Amino acid sequence: MSVKLTINGVEHELDDPDMPILWALRDVLGLTGTKFGCGEALCGACTVHIDGQPVRSCVTPVKRAAGKTVTTIEGLHDHPLQRAWIELGVPQCGYCQAGQIMTAAALLASTPDPTDDEIDHAMAGNLCRCGTYVRIRAAIHKAAK
Amino acid sequence: MISRRVFLVGSAAGALILRVGLAHADAPPSRLDLWVAIHPDGSIDITCHRSEMGQGIRSSLPVLIADELGASLDHVRVIQGDGDPRYGSQDTDGSTSIRNFFDAIRQAGATAREMLIAAAAKQWHVPAARLVAKDSAVSDPATKKSATFGQLAHAAATMPVPAHVPLRPLRDLPHLGKDLALLDADAFVTGTAQYAADVRLPDVRVAVIARPPDVFGAVASLDDSRAKAIRGVEQVVQLPAPSPPAASQPLGGVAVIATNTWAAMKGRAALAIEWRGGPNKDYDSAAYEAQLLAAVHAPGEVARSVGDADRALASAPRKLEAEYVVPHLAHAPMEPMAALANVTGDRCEIWACTQDPQDALETVAKVLGIPNQNVTVHVTFLGGGFGRKSNPDFIVEAALLSKSIGKPVRVQWTRDDELRHAYYHTHSAQALAAGLDAGGNVIAWRHRIAYPSISATFKDGVDHPSSGELGQGVLDLPLAIPNVRVETGAAPAHVRIGWMRSVCNVQQAFAVQSFIAELAHETKRDPRDMLLAVLGPPRVVDEKDQGVDKLGNYGAPLAKHPIDVARLHRVIARASDAAGWGKRGNLGLAAHRSFLSYIAVVASADARGRIDEAWITVDAGIIVNADRVRAQMEGAFVFAMSSAMHGELTWQHGAPTQTNFHDYRLVRMPEAPRRIHVDIVPSDLPPGGVGEPGVPPVAPAIANAIFAATGRRLRRFPFARFLTA
Numbered sequence: 075m076s077v078k079l080t081i082n083g084v085e086h087e088l089d090d091p092d093m094p095i096l097w098a099l100r101d102v103l104g105l106t107g108t109k110f111g112c113g114e115a116l117c118g119a120c121t122v123h124i125d126g127q128p129v130r131s132c133v134t135p136v137k138r139a140a141g142k143t144v145t146t147i148e149g150l151h152d153h154p155l156q157r158a159w160i161e162l163g164v165p166q167c168g169y170c171q172a173g174q175i176m177t178a179a180a181l182l183a184s185t186p187d188p189t190d191d192e193i194d195h196a197m198a199g200n201l202c203r204c205g206t207y208v209r210i211r212a213a214i215h216k217a218a219k
Numbered sequence: 220m221i222s223r224r225v226f227l228v229g230s231a232a233g234a235l236i237l238r239v240g241l242a243h244a245d246a247p248p249s250r251l252d253l254w255v256a257i258h259p260d261g262s263i264d265i266t267c268h269r270s271e272m273g274q275g276i277r278s279s280l281p282v283l284i285a286d287e288l289g290a291s292l293d294h295v296r297v298i299q300g301d302g303d304p305r306y307g308s309q310d311t312d313g314s315t316s317i318r319n320f321f322d323a324i325r326q327a328g329a330t331a332r333e334m335l336i337a338a339a340a341k342q343w344h345v346p347a348a349r350l351v352a353k354d355s356a357v358s359d360p361a362t363k364k365s366a367t368f369g370q371l372a373h374a375a376a377t378m379p380v381p382a383h384v385p386l387r388p389l390r391d392l393p394h395l396g397k398d399l400a401l402l403d404a405d406a407f408v409t410g411t412a413q414y415a416a417d418v419r420l421p422d423v424r425v426a427v428i429a430r431p432p433d434v435f436g437a438v439a440s441l442d443d444s445r446a447k448a449i450r451g452v453e454q455v456v457q458l459p460a461p462s463p464p465a466a467s468q469p470l471g472g473v474a475v476i477a478t479n480t481w482a483a484m485k486g487r488a489a490l491a492i493e494w495r496g497g498p499n500k501d502y503d504s505a506a507y508e509a510q511l512l513a514a515v516h517a518p519g520e521v522a523r524s525v526g527d528a529d530r531a532l533a534s535a536p537r538k539l540e541a542e543y544v545v546p547h548l549a550h551a552p553m554e555p556m557a558a559l560a561n562v563t564g565d566r567c568e569i570w571a572c573t574q575d576p577q578d579a580l581e582t583v584a585k586v587l588g589i590p591n592q593n594v595t596v597h598v599t600f601l602g603g604g605f606g607r608k609s610n611p612d613f614i615v616e617a618a619l620l621s622k623s624i625g626k627p628v629r630v631q632w633t634r635d636d637e638l639r640h641a642y643y644h645t646h647s648a649q650a651l652a653a654g655l656d657a658g659g660n661v662i663a664w665r666h667r668i669a670y671p672s673i674s675a676t677f678k679d680g681v682d683h684p685s686s687g688e689l690g691q692g693v694l695d696l697p698l699a700i701p702n703v704r705v706e707t708g709a710a711p712a713h714v715r716i717g718w719m720r721s722v723c724n725v726q727q728a729f730a731v732q733s734f735i736a737e738l739a740h741e742t743k744r745d746p747r748d749m750l751l752a753v754l755g756p757p758r759v760v761d762e763k764d765q766g767v768d769k770l771g772n773y774g775a776p777l778a779k780h781p782i783d784v785a786r787l788h789r790v791i792a793r794a795s796d797a798a799g800w801g802k803r804g805n806l807g808l809a810a811h812r813s814f815l816s817y818i819a820v821v822a823s824a825d826a827r828g829r830i831d832e833a834w835i836t837v838d839a840g841i842i843v844n845a846d847r848v849r850a851q852m853e854g855a856f857v858f859a860m861s862s863a864m865h866g867e868l869t870w871q872h873g874a875p876t877q878t879n880f881h882d883y884r885l886v887r888m889p890e891a892p893r894r895i896h897v898d899i900v901p902s903d904l905p906p907g908g909v910g911e912p913g914v915p916p917v918a919p920a921i922a923n924a925i926f927a928a929t930g931r932r933l934r935r936f937p938f939a940r941f942l943t944a
Binding site for chain 2: 090093094097100101102104105106108109110111112113114117118119144146147148150155156159160163164165166167168169170171172175193194195197198199200201202203204205206207208209210211
């Protein structure tokens with residue numbers, strides 16, 4: 075049973091409903107901006123949006139997005155967060171940053187000017203082993219302005 | 220058309236050898252040396268031969284070349300160098316990229332510049348000496364003539380390679396020490412930066428491997444029928460079992476080969492494997508820790524000796540003893556290991572997140588039995604490395620499997636693979652004892668140390684730390700104490716021990732800097748005063764002062780990089796003053812020299828032991844990219860805080876217990892300090908390291924802050940467990 079869904083504005087049909095969205099994006103569609111970090115929704119590197127809500131694509135099967143709209147990092151274009159990330163030199167190794175930005179984008183969509191506590195709460199599921207948290211927080215504030 | 224082509228050969232020691240070769244050069248660009256190639260349109264390719272793993276080296280080394288060349292950064296494109304011994308060492312570890320290449324890399328830029336100038340001088344019939352290279356052009360101030368690098372490049376490539384080139388004075392390098400833009404920022408925030416698992420080849424297969432739970436365990440029996448029934452799974456391949464020493468051999472096991480990663484992961488889960496335990500099958504980290512503690516409560520092999528520490532301890536009016544333990548730690552880079560290999564006939568092409576592409580190349584060539592020149596290793600971005608990705612075991616797996624199935628193979632490690640089959644940070648115990656005179660001065664210092672050595676991974680039978688490992692904060696530690704003795708106890712390895720960011724400085728700085736603060740408490744002195752007293756007055760120390768035969772000094776000559784106590788004093792003063800030392804009671808301080816750089820850290824804790832702010836002062840000598848130095852210090856704090864607060868891997872029956880981020884915890888944003896202040900000491904001394912030296916002082920600064928704020932003295936990682944206990 076195939077699944078129809080829209081990814082970054084393009085309609086796709088995927089033939090394995092149980093495959094996690096992460097692997098469908100990466101291995102089937104060649105959208106490699108979404109990263110594999112833990113496979114158990116513990117690190118946030120694979121974060122994408124389904125109908126605007128952040129989800130961990132490594133544990134979310136394709137069928138959960140049937141008829142819905144998926145947005146990945148490739149679907150953001152000159153987002154204020156991307157600009158703030160560049161201006162503040164946030165990334166170090168860069169690997170977690172797509173997931174960080176997707177989580178932050180969902181936060182700003184619902185909370186346009188978050189406090190430090192709101193940022194901490196929203197971003198707690200996204201690990202950064204390089205330790206860029208101070209700059210991520212600053213960049214979210216900057217993008218909110 | 221055949222034209223002369225020039226290669227510069229660098230070495231880690233900084234010496235450069237020039238080599239002239241012949242090559243077809245019909246097509247642009249004109250390569251002036253190994254690092255610099257210029258296109259006719261004026262765009263300039265500069266190679267970064269070191270791996271980018273978050274330290275920002277691609278935003279740093281090429282800028283140094285461009286400045287020396289006289290290139291405008293707008294014209295520069297950075298090319299990632301493949302594994303190639305002509306570059307000199309590409310082993311991106313030891314915080315060496317700047318400190319070992321600061322001179323060599325400028326030679327490369329200067330050589331290309333002098334060849335461009337020579338081409339212009341020949342064309343204009345004027346003396347080369349009066350020509351100027353600036354803004355990607357050569358100009359003649361006398362005639363006002365000017366030609367762009369692009370216009371000169373073809374002619375420049377035919378110029379003789381100068382034997383000696385003058386380097387610009389540092390003040391003439393326009394970007395040196397500035398806040399430089401992060402070259403790859405756009406690629407990072409758009410998801411276009413290519414990591415190892417992102418490389419696409421036609422007809423590629425994905426392998427996920429079930430490895431033996433204990434090192435040198437092996438497959439006893441295998442039933443792969445359920446795995447093979449999974450859609451997408453094509454083959455199941457057994458890998459050869461390694462024999463000691465482990466070195467960089469793959470661990471063996473069973474590979475599931477599939478058309479996509481998900482199928483390969485499901486296939487692995489469906490394997491029924493009975494493992495046969497090897498010599499490490501009974502390894503139990505709790506029992507091992509008892510063994511380490513017993514080892515440090517008995518005399519050991521003497522590694523450093525001044526005066527008579529035993530006698531002074533026995534006769535001291537007051538004595539303090541404490542023991543410190545750091546359990547096994549894992550690198551946990553956000554990117555689990557991945558490598559893509561394509562073996563065709565007697566050739567192999569590889570794309571991998573490797574810190575050491577030359578070692579990967581040589582190891583793969585050896586394993587496949589093909590010449591080195593038949594192996595190409597492309598270096599992708601690394602999603603963190605921290606020392607793990609110096610070992611090419613995962614790359615060899617991909618090469619073996621590609622050869623086996625005759626197709627390109629991407630090996631994908633999962634998080635539990637990464638945690639369960641690492642080259643672990645060692646498990647250590649240390650016992651410190653100090654004798655105090657009636658005035659509270661330290662008159663005797665005894666430091667007993669036991670941990671399995673990294674050398675044991677590469678050589679059978681090694682069961683004591685090497686002098687290189689002890690040289691990371693023990694043999695090189697300045698101590699103004701008349702009686703000093705360092706001893707090491709036996710500690711055989713039962714897992715693969717590897718390098719993890721700042722390596723043995725982690726546990727050694729933790730023990731030493733914590734113990735000094737404990738001595739301050741014991742004698743009711745200010746911890747900063749006690750630290751300065753133990754380190755002693757500003758001076759340069761040598762082997763004789765230290766009571767050792769030889770100091771490794773991170774591979775650098777002491778004449779160029781002396782152990783200068785004045786620099787430690789300076790960073791201590793600046794960091795503690797910035798933090799308001801003496802005006803608040805919840806601060807912890809630690810200072811440490813490693814990788815030739817001097818760093819002091821002050822942390823502040825609240826009443827629950829939560830770390831809310833940090834002040835870091837770094838003296839790394841000359842720096843190239845100030846913003847990346849700050850970023851490394853910020854990141855090192857969080858990295859080291861994860862180890863200190865949560866870091867512990869445990870073993871039962873030869874296998875690690877932890878499998879993912881729920882039980883191998885890392886600091887998350889809410890726990891990280893809200894503010895991390897970084898202060899860089901201006902310096903014109905030779906560059907030291909930056910990537911690693913931010914780590915060692917963090918754990919003791921946190922322990923000392925928690926003690927100051929809560930009265931609880933934490934002597935073993937992970938602190939969080941004892942705080943909540």
